Amino acid sequence: MDVTWYVVLSAVLFAIGAGGVLIRRSPLVILLCLELMLNAGNLALVAFSRAHGNEEGQVFALIVMVVAACEVVVGLGLIVAMFRRRLPLNVDEMRGLRG
Amino acid sequence: MTFHAPHIDYAGLSPVIALTAGICAVLVGGVFSARRQRLVVSVLSLTTVAVAAGLCIWQWGEREDLVAGALRLDELGLAGALIAILAAAVVIPLSWREPAAERPGSEPRHGEFQALLLSSVLGMVLLAQAQNLVVLFVSLELLSVPLYVLCGSAVRRTQSLESGLKYLIVGSLGSATLLYGLAFIYGGSGSTDFTTIRDAVGSGLTDDPLVLIGIALAATGLAFKISIAPFHQWTPDVYEGAPTPVTAFMAVATKAAAFCVFVRFFEVALGPAVDNWQPALAVLAAVSIVVGNIGALGQSSLKRLLGYSGVAQAGYMLVGIVCASALGVNALVFYLAAYTLMNLAAFAVIVVRERESGYGDGIKAFEGLGRDRPDLAWPLTIAMLALAGLPATAGFMGKLYLIEAAVDADYTWLGVAIAIGTMISLAYYLRVVAAVWMRPAAEPLAPEGAGMPAMAGGSPEADPLPSLAAATAAPRPGTRCLAILVPAWLMAGATIFFGVLPSPLVDWASHAGGALTPFLA
Numbered sequence: 376m377d378v379t380w381y382v383v384l385s386a387v388l389f390a391i392g393a394g395g396v397l398i399r400r401s402p403l404v405i406l407l408c409l410e411l412m413l414n415a416g417n418l419a420l421v422a423f424s425r426a427h428g429n430e431e432g433q434v435f436a437l438i439v440m441v442v443a444a445c446e447v448v449v450g451l452g453l454i455v456a457m458f459r460r461r462l463p464l465n466v467d468e469m470r471g472l473r474g
Numbered sequence: 475m476t477f478h479a480p481h482i483d484y485a486g487l488s489p490v491i492a493l494t495a496g497i498c499a500v501l502v503g504g505v506f507s508a509r510r511q512r513l514v515v516s517v518l519s520l521t522t523v524a525v526a527a528g529l530c531i532w533q534w535g536e537r538e539d540l541v542a543g544a545l546r547l548d549e550l551g552l553a554g555a556l557i558a559i560l561a562a563a564v565v566i567p568l569s570w571r572e573p574a575a576e577r578p579g580s581e582p583r584h585g586e587f588q589a590l591l592l593s594s595v596l597g598m599v600l601l602a603q604a605q606n607l608v609v610l611f612v613s614l615e616l617l618s619v620p621l622y623v624l625c626g627s628a629v630r631r632t633q634s635l636e637s638g639l640k641y642l643i644v645g646s647l648g649s650a651t652l653l654y655g656l657a658f659i660y661g662g663s664g665s666t667d668f669t670t671i672r673d674a675v676g677s678g679l680t681d682d683p684l685v686l687i688g689i690a691l692a693a694t695g696l697a698f699k700i701s702i703a704p705f706h707q708w709t710p711d712v713y714e715g716a717p718t719p720v721t722a723f724m725a726v727a728t729k730a731a732a733f734c735v736f737v738r739f740f741e742v743a744l745g746p747a748v749d750n751w752q753p754a755l756a757v758l759a760a761v762s763i764v765v766g767n768i769g770a771l772g773q774s775s776l777k778r779l780l781g782y783s784g785v786a787q788a789g790y791m792l793v794g795i796v797c798a799s800a801l802g803v804n805a806l807v808f809y810l811a812a813y814t815l816m817n818l819a820a821f822a823v824i825v826v827r828e829r830e831s832g833y834g835d836g837i838k839a840f841e842g843l844g845r846d847r848p849d850l851a852w853p854l855t856i857a858m859l860a861l862a863g864l865p866a867t868a869g870f871m872g873k874l875y876l877i878e879a880a881v882d883a884d885y886t887w888l889g890v891a892i893a894i895g896t897m898i899s900l901a902y903y904l905r906v907v908a909a910v911w912m913r914p915a916a917e918p919l920a921p922e923g924a925g926m927p928a929m930a931g932g933s934p935e936a937d938p939l940p941s942l943a944a945a946t947a948a949p950r951p952g953t954r955c956l957a958i959l960v961p962a963w964l965m966a967g968a969t970i971f972f973g974v975l976p977s978p979l980v981d982w983a984s985h986a987g988g989a990l991t992p993f994l995a
Contacts, residue, residue: 392650393647396643409643415654419661427664431608431665431666439653442612446619453626453639453642454639457639460632462636469639472636472712
């Protein structure tokens with residue numbers, strides 16, 4: 376099986392995700408972009424798993440999904456805590472910490 | 475066909491099992507002991523770390539694969555585990571007052587705080603022993619996710635939330651990059667097991683584009699975690715904003731565990747491709763040493779200063795990996811242990827001073843400390859001098875060891891870079907020492923008793939209570955907190971001891987390096 380196109384697609388997804396993390400300002404959109412990056416990794420893992428004919432990549436992808444969910448839960452929790460303190464939800468305005 | 479029960483080596487897994495049981499016990503203890511939660515939970519978590527440390531020492535010297543090769547029990551993994559456990563054992567007393575009830579009458583949160591801390595330790599113990607890409611990724615996340623929560627755990631402080639979110643975003647970016655790199659390494663080699671990857675890479679895949687892309691992305695992801703220079707921007711911000719005991723834990727334990735897996739992953743799995751990654755890591759180390767030391771020069775917050783100094787120290791330690799020799803690994807493990815002792819002593823003093831003076835962690839809070847509080851001034855001075863690498867401290871021995879390893883591996887210019895970095899670093903470490911001993915004490919700030927006026931639609935989380943603010947901002951002068959002073963003195967004493975008599979620590983570190991000898995040139 377030729378995996379090239381799957382890998383290219385995953386690379387495009389990864390680049391979109393990384394670009395989004397760098398340029399978007401809303402923490403919610405940044406979390407979405409982080410998910411996109413992790414899922415690009417998953418796609419690559421599953422494609423390679425198929426190419427090699429072993430299941431290790433698929434197991435890895437399943438576990439990554441669980442981990443991604445954990446990250447989102449913590450991220451959303453922090454965003455809700457900031458929202459309740461009426462802090463601006465804009466990463467450009469988080470300038471409390473600088474030296 | 476018959477069913478063969480898998481062989482499970484419970485003895486080898488015992489530190490992991492003890493920590494897991496301890497986390498459950500701490501959580502349950504926190505729920506069922508409302509009034510004396512702090513005491514019950516602290517005793518439970520200290521017992522857990524003591525048992526885990528004992529089991530690690532018991533298993534010292536064993537070398538075998540655990541759980542079908544997912545984990546590797548050897549001295550390198552146990553050394554990383556012991557450093558993480560030591561950091562937790564110091565941070566538990568340091569956080570005695572940290573996660574206190576956010577407002578009077580609400581439930582104390584020590585149970586959650588310490589259960590999260592122990593979860594992170596569990597992630598570190600697993601990470602230091604990981605021998606499989608899946609375990610590497612999962613344990614790195616098990617280490618990181620509780621830390622994101624702990625950084626944001628002081629929910630009433632804007633800065634703490636900000637640092638939590640920053641760490642989450644940057645940390646997840648690092649994890650995603652690492653995952654993508656691991657996927658490519660899997661794609662190139664067809665396996666997730668370190669030794670199988672080594673065999674595959676060794677049989678003609680050293681210049682395979684998939685593997686090379688994978689190495690670059692994985693190195694970037696790990697560099698985010700250990701704050702190597704171009705990927706370090708989050709470090710000072712997160713260190714400053716997080717509650718100080720959490721910063722102390724993050725600074726030392728994360729580095730120890732991540733460096734252990736870094737060395738195992740690169741020397742074992744990617745060992746045959748050493749010619750491809752060695753120059754790249756050497757450049758990263760040099761950049762890190764320069765950027766960290768120069769960045770620290772202009773800092774006025776001691777936590778930020780230690781953040782930048784951590785970037786520089788990570789650069790020094792990366793030299794140990796670049797060497798790709800047993801001597802380099804020994805030097806790395808020695809330096810990790812020394813770094814842990816020095817930083818914990820410094821952070822313990824910051825925890826006390828932050829509470830006593832109104833200046834937070836600014837250098838001003840430490841002026842005149844030598845006259846007013848010599849019991850705090852000495853550990854801080856020793857820690858700063860050791861971080862700067864003055865002789866008769868463990869920091870000096872560590873740098874000497876690293877430079878020797880660099881020269882031995884024909885990377886003499888990196889040894890020179892360490893020496894130059896050390897010279898620059900004297901400027902900011904000595905500035906702290908000068909503030910402690912040569913300046914009069916700064917006028918204590920008046921406590922801000924007024925707080926924010928209650929306004930319509932105010933939420934209980936958002937409005938600080940004046941009584942609480944006054945109580946925390948104006949502690950009684952000269953409070954003696956033995957729970958913090960004793961660890962600070964122990965760490966400072968150990969820093970001096972291993973600087974004067976380094977041989978026990980050198981032996982310990984060379985056992986750890988010896989575990990990788992079959993894979994090293």
